[in-house]
Amino acid sequence: MSKYYxxxxxxxxxxxxxxEIFRLSRSKIDLYLNCPRCxxxxxxxxxxxxxxFPFSLNSAVDKLxxxxxDLHRAQSQSHPLMKTYEVDAVxxxxxxxxxWRDPFKGIDFLHTQTNLLVFGAIDDxxxxxxxxxxxxxxxxxxxxxxxxxxADWQIGYxxxxxxxxxxxxxxxxxxSDTGYFVYCNGDTNKKAFDRKLEFRVKIIPYKGNxxxxxxxxxxxxxxxxxxxxxxxxxxxxxxxxxxxxxEL
Numbered sequence: 001m002s003k004y005y006x007x008x009x010x011x012x013x014x015x016x017x018x019x020e021i022f023r024l025s026r027s028k029i030d031l032y033l034n035c036p037r038c039x040x041x042x043x044x045x046x047x048x049x050x051x052x053f054p055f056s057l058n059s060a061v062d063k064l065x066x067x068x069x070d071l072h073r074a075q076s077q078s079h080p081l082m083k084t085y086e087v088d089a090v091x092x093x094x095x096x097x098x099x100w101r102d103p104f105k106g107i108d109f110l111h112t113q114t115n116l117l118v119f120g121a122i123d124d125x126x127x128x129x130x131x132x133x134x135x136x137x138x139x140x141x142x143x144x145x146x147x148x149x150x151a152d153w154q155i156g157y158x159x160x161x162x163x164x165x166x167x168x169x170x171x172x173x174x175x176s177d178t179g180y181f182v183y184c185n186g187d188t189n190k191k192a193f194d195r196k197l198e199f200r201v202k203i204i205p206y207k208g209n210x211x212x213x214x215x216x217x218x219x220x221x222x223x224x225x226x227x228x229x230x231x232x233x234x235x236x237x238x239x240x241x242x243x244x245x246x247e248l
Contacts, residue, residue: 014043014224021110024220026120026163029213030156032220035236039220040229049238061140061184061199062123066101069124082126085203087180089126089134097125109170111214114221122164124182132176135164135208140199142186147202149181157181158206166210179206 014022024043032039041047072079073091082089094100100107100122108119124136137160141147149157161179168175184199223230232239 013046016225016227019115021115021117022224023108024116024118024217026106026118026160029118029163029216029220030159032223033159033216034156035233035239036223036230037232038236038238040223040226043224045229055140057197058140062138065138065182065184066123081182081201081203087126087134087203087205089128092125092127092133094125100125107164107167107171109167111217113214114217116217116221118163118167118217120160120164120167125168126180128176132174133168134176135161135168135179136182137161137164137179138182138184140184140186142188144188147183147185147204149204149206158208161206162208162210163213165208166213169210177207177209179208180204181206 028039028043031042038049042049069079069091073093076090076093078087078090096107099105103121106119106121108117110117122135123138126134126136128134137157139147139157161181165175165177165179181204183202183204185202187198187200190198232243234240
């Protein structure tokens with residue numbers, strides 16, 4: 001191993017000989033689905049793929065949207081966007097909302113068959129007149145065309161929504177299979193920047209199905225327990241990069 005690399009502290013890694021509960025984030029489930037090899041290197045050996053750049057503007061949009069919807073939450077009223085897109089719901093009031101939004105806490109559930117404590121941090125929750133919860137996720141981008149969920153890479157968005165729906169259902173909440181993406185698209189057609197960036201905001205419904213989650217958790221459990229590193233994936237950019245380096 002390179003002298004320039006220090007593995008992550010072992011207390012954050014999976015130990016197949018330990019009976020302790022192992023925390024597994026929603027993003028790590030997605031990592032497994034994208035590449036079991038990268039997931040194994042990350043969660044068993046502490047070798048993490050190079051991180052992407054932080055999207056600070058997206059984080060700012062996320063923070064401001066939460067403040068905006070919270071104003072309507074306090075009044076138990078719909079946001080004007082919800083009325084525009086005929087979403088019959090209001091922002092959900094719950095004392096646990098701050099915890100659910102905390103990226104280090106979130107909403108969690110212990111999957112006893114695998115001893116994996118699955119958790120994820122949500123952006124928002126709305127409630128309809130039937131007492132059903134709608135999971136809501138905020139997204140931000142800037143492109144000429146209309147935003148949608150049609151791109152292949154957006155499967156990650158859909159999985160994210162479905163894991164959140166699964167977590168809330170496992171916590172005994174009545175959850176609608178329809179979630180919503182509040183999608184903000186930066187308008188680049190203005191004549192000048194003028195110290196502000198304006199967005200076209202759209203609410204996109206998505207009907208989720210979380211039936212796959214428990215089967216994947218069992219697969220993840222088996223992956224973590226094995227002693228051999230999974231084969232490289234040809235669909236993984238990092239695996240292909242490593243393979244090219246070996247060939248060179």
